[in-house]
Amino acid sequence: MTDVSNRNQLAYIAAQASDARVNVEFETEGMTLNLGPQHPATHGTLRVIVKLDGERVLRADPMMGYMHRGYEKLAEVRTYPQVTALVNRIDWLGSFANEVPFILAAEQLMEVEAPPRAQWIRTILFELSRISNVILFLGDMGVQLGAVTPVFFAFRDREFVLNQIEAVTGGRFHPNFDRIGGLKDDIPRGWIEETTGVLGRIRTFCDEMEDLVTGNEIFQARTRGIGVIPPEVGLAYGLSGANIRASGVDWDLRRDGGVGLAHDQVDWKVWTHPDGDSFSRYWVRLQEVREACGIIEQLLGGIPSGPVMAKVPRIIKVPAGEAYVETENPLGVMGYYVVSKGDLVPFRVKIRSASFSNISITPWVLEGTYVPDVVSILASLYFILGDIDR
Amino acid sequence: MSSPDTDLDEVPEGSEPVTDPERDAIVAALAAQLGDGLVASEVLAGTDVWVRVTADSWLAAATVLRDTCGMAYFNFLSAIDWMPSPFGRDMDAQVDLVGTDEPQADPEPMTWGITGGSTRFQMIARVHDPVGHIGVTVKADLDSDSPRVDSWLPVYPGANWHEREAWEMFGIAITGHPNLVNLYLPSQFEGNPLRKDYPLLARRVKPWPGIVDVEAMPGDGDEPDDDGDGS
Numbered sequence: 001m002t003d004v005s006n007r008n009q010l011a012y013i014a015a016q017a018s019d020a021r022v023n024v025e026f027e028t029e030g031m032t033l034n035l036g037p038q039h040p041a042t043h044g045t046l047r048v049i050v051k052l053d054g055e056r057v058l059r060a061d062p063m064m065g066y067m068h069r070g071y072e073k074l075a076e077v078r079t080y081p082q083v084t085a086l087v088n089r090i091d092w093l094g095s096f097a098n099e100v101p102f103i104l105a106a107e108q109l110m111e112v113e114a115p116p117r118a119q120w121i122r123t124i125l126f127e128l129s130r131i132s133n134v135i136l137f138l139g140d141m142g143v144q145l146g147a148v149t150p151v152f153f154a155f156r157d158r159e160f161v162l163n164q165i166e167a168v169t170g171g172r173f174h175p176n177f178d179r180i181g182g183l184k185d186d187i188p189r190g191w192i193e194e195t196t197g198v199l200g201r202i203r204t205f206c207d208e209m210e211d212l213v214t215g216n217e218i219f220q221a222r223t224r225g226i227g228v229i230p231p232e233v234g235l236a237y238g239l240s241g242a243n244i245r246a247s248g249v250d251w252d253l254r255r256d257g258g259v260g261l262a263h264d265q266v267d268w269k270v271w272t273h274p275d276g277d278s279f280s281r282y283w284v285r286l287q288e289v290r291e292a293c294g295i296i297e298q299l300l301g302g303i304p305s306g307p308v309m310a311k312v313p314r315i316i317k318v319p320a321g322e323a324y325v326e327t328e329n330p331l332g333v334m335g336y337y338v339v340s341k342g343d344l345v346p347f348r349v350k351i352r353s354a355s356f357s358n359i360s361i362t363p364w365v366l367e368g369t370y371v372p373d374v375v376s377i378l379a380s381l382y383f384i385l386g387d388i389d390r
Numbered sequence: 391m392s393s394p395d396t397d398l399d400e401v402p403e404g405s406e407p408v409t410d411p412e413r414d415a416i417v418a419a420l421a422a423q424l425g426d427g428l429v430a431s432e433v434l435a436g437t438d439v440w441v442r443v444t445a446d447s448w449l450a451a452a453t454v455l456r457d458t459c460g461m462a463y464f465n466f467l468s469a470i471d472w473m474p475s476p477f478g479r480d481m482d483a484q485v486d487l488v489g490t491d492e493p494q495a496d497p498e499p500m501t502w503g504i505t506g507g508s509t510r511f512q513m514i515a516r517v518h519d520p521v522g523h524i525g526v527t528v529k530a531d532l533d534s535d536s537p538r539v540d541s542w543l544p545v546y547p548g549a550n551w552h553e554r555e556a557w558e559m560f561g562i563a564i565t566g567h568p569n570l571v572n573l574y575l576p577s578q579f580e581g582n583p584l585r586k587d588y589p590l591l592a593r594r595v596k597p598w599p600g601i602v603d604v605e606a607m608p609g610d611g612d613e614p615d616d617d618g619d620g621s
Contacts, residue, residue: 070583
């Protein structure tokens, strides 16, 4: 009873039905994955809500605020010298570097300049903070991709750097050593030689990382071409530091900023990488640690003599005015917009922290990636929670 | 900075050029394209440049800065509440007013910073030229009662979280922002903490120990000191 046209019709319907069945079988269900707030990849308590379609990320929303401490409000009831104790805790792995831009902003308002010796020691401590911060990243990047060894190396060698910071400032993590007009103290006897020795160890560490991680096939497969950020996108999102240099933007405030640090007195190079992927962000940071060793070594050889403190009044009242000073901190550009009304306390302090802007690109960069790459990208963007939440 | 003899007494601006053609050009470009939208500007030669625009020209200023002045880099965006704290000078560590919960009857007059101002709230944002290495700070006066401003998102996608922060901390409505939800604060939180009339409760119930330090200190450093200047 079925004629040809009918058979064709049935065949067509059957084909459609089987297609539909295949589609049903392959259809993936949407799923929400809650990464954090206690995930090892989050360096603290960043929570990322990832909406998945199968293994593919449709949307990623970082949730901040688990560590919001309200430093901008607290700074309004602290005297200027007291504020450094707060801002120490922003990026806790590179504490001394947090103090520097704030002090420089206050100095700019007071029209005070630190003596050359203070500027050089400041720069040395600044770069030591960078090393202690970034070598932890180098180890941590491996551990997030499954290589456990590098992180032990990193913690081992970071101790030596922290010891040197402690020898000068008395604090391993929170030096609170920078003062308006200079530094609290001079460096101790024998410190220069010891630090030179430590720099040798750090260079060895970099070579070990090169051997252990950089050339590793698994590491390369997990990072090359993953999480590519084009330079114009990175700039529009306010990415800074090694993250933007890894996208090929040749911009480093240590060279281009011209604030009162001694980086212009030594010979060094700004490293960039054209790829903009996770691997290049790792690679640029590795080179920057080496470069920081070179900067410190040159500075150690030529610390000018003289006082470490300029003449400043005992009770510091900062003249009315506004200043924005930013420096190239370990995590990227960190700046303080300080508004003074001539009181003992700042009227308003806007803290421009690097990680806040660096991590604000995550919804853009994570969209369309796969679940395992989320960790690799977050690790390579490198954030410190205190630097996001402030 | 390597010669201690000459630089010690010099202020940082001492050696800077008096005119600054690059920063002047930015102001000129904004003046040409915004017209009356540009209210005030100040160029600190060799150091920085501030401009103040009207709230209506806020988004247009961003477009001009990015497209004409090469400011590809979005640095930060925030706000300032220029009202002196109604809790008097207890925000100043010199005076301890713990226990006096009444707002000061006669608050100080409002004063503004660089490029002036006319209203309580000012939007402030900074963009940067990653090639020419010049940053510009843009300000805009907002309505004191219902501060409202256009979102910068069409120009700088990085403004997203900064605008959310300004919204929750200052209560500034951002027109055109797709996702104005709290960034840091719990979702039920009431109030805008960075406004000056929002009391810092910890400070109102307990004296800050730092007050004692400051008051006990002698005048202008005539006496030897123990932790200040390393002398």
